[in-house]
Amino acid sequence: MTTVGKSHSRTAQALREALEDDIATGRYPPGSRLDEVTLANRFAVSRTPIREALIELSMAGLVEIRPHRGTFVRDIGIPRLVEMFQVMAELEAMCVRLACRRMTAEEQHALQEAHAACVSAAETGSPDNYFHANERFHEAIYVGSHNSFLAEQARALQNRLKAYRRLQLRVRNRVRNSLSEHQAIVDAVLAGDAERAENVLRSHILIQGERFNDFVASLGDARKIG
Amino acid sequence: MTTVGKSHSRTAQALREALEDDIATGRYPPGSRLDEVTLANRFAVSRTPIREALIELSMAGLVEIRPHRGTFVRDIGIPRLVEMFQVMAELEAMCVRLACRRMTAEEQHALQEAHAACVSAAETGSPDNYFHANERFHEAIYVGSHNSFLAEQARALQNRLKAYRRLQLRVRNRVRNSLSEHQAIVDAVLAGDAERAENVLRSHILIQGERFNDFVASLGDARKIG
DNA sequence: TCAATCAACTTTGTATACAATCGATAGGCG
């Protein structure tokens, strides 16, 4: 039985985050069924907040609710995953294009800081540390776009792809390559070269969707990580 | 008291659509409060499906749920609206870029058909007819992208902007200009000129967010339409 | 008279009870 933090004062929201994490870490693999009463027992709450959390997850596209049948973790096929990364790449490209001409000096500094944090996280060798530093790096670009709606969309999609991006980091040399791509992005942004920044960032994202030989290979180990 | 179609077998989903429409048509203006018991009475259901529908709406960004305070129709300010149209423009540009090299002959034909329908709808003079024909035109482009995830995202955002796009059509000469832009898009797609198609479509969307003198002026009449 | 505090009411959040629908299994029919 798991207890859930009440920071939000709404149990459903906390439940959603807990379930998100469980799905991302593979505790509930794609295609598996999320039984309401089982979940209610596990979290020691009634079915009501569980249902509300499941609805939020279905709106986020993480699960599919089939009426009168149950909710299942969506099995995102490889082709669809590629599609999602393509859209993600375009959103991030748009962010950095805007960021190039809109970032304040402080925001540029924050971007450099985030990049530095990525470098040191990579040196520690902990994939999880690098993962979070990487998220902060991209977040800095979202903020720099000065388009809050775009930033929200980018965050939402990044969240949906979280589990798969995490796996990507276990591909050979991925962290090292990711770092050099980040450096190129920072350089282009500081130089105000929107077109170059856009292209580098786009391929920085796309590469995760394209190199699927490595990806699928790493996917076999995915379940054990959780 | 309003009854709600049971086509989905899930009341909550039907309720969501009904509320979406009510928000879009201005029955519930931005900032207004959506009381659960009032809604439950209106639709002759209990609070449970109402709550579930409201959660779906909040996930879609249409309303904001403030814990223990209530749910309010989000007041989308003009600046945020511009941001949303910018993202919409980019999504559609991506769609048409992909569509240029992926559309089948049948899909190209469907696009031309949709454009023709727009022309005849414009001649009838009914703004609503043109609105729907216009939606089908853009839908043809989404489908033509052959990226189903992108298409879903585009549809979702188009839906969120529905109310405002509808108003745009009441701006002077907007329909006429819209038609000629559509023609240019069709020409570029058939010619396989991705870059040109992308640029035309992008500005076709952006113009709705940019010409806000007209837009705000028309906004005054918005509430009376619903 | 104004401000602060407290209490009652209103509304949301959660739990439980009831209804409806789906799936599986067993029995009958071809």
Added chain:
DNA sequence: CGCCTATCGATTGTATACAAAGTTGATTGA
């Protein structure tokens, strides 16, 4: 023996009841 059908069980969907939090108003004190 196989397939179709009906009934039973399990699970979701909805309603209602209860709990907790917030807001509003009045009352009391300065």
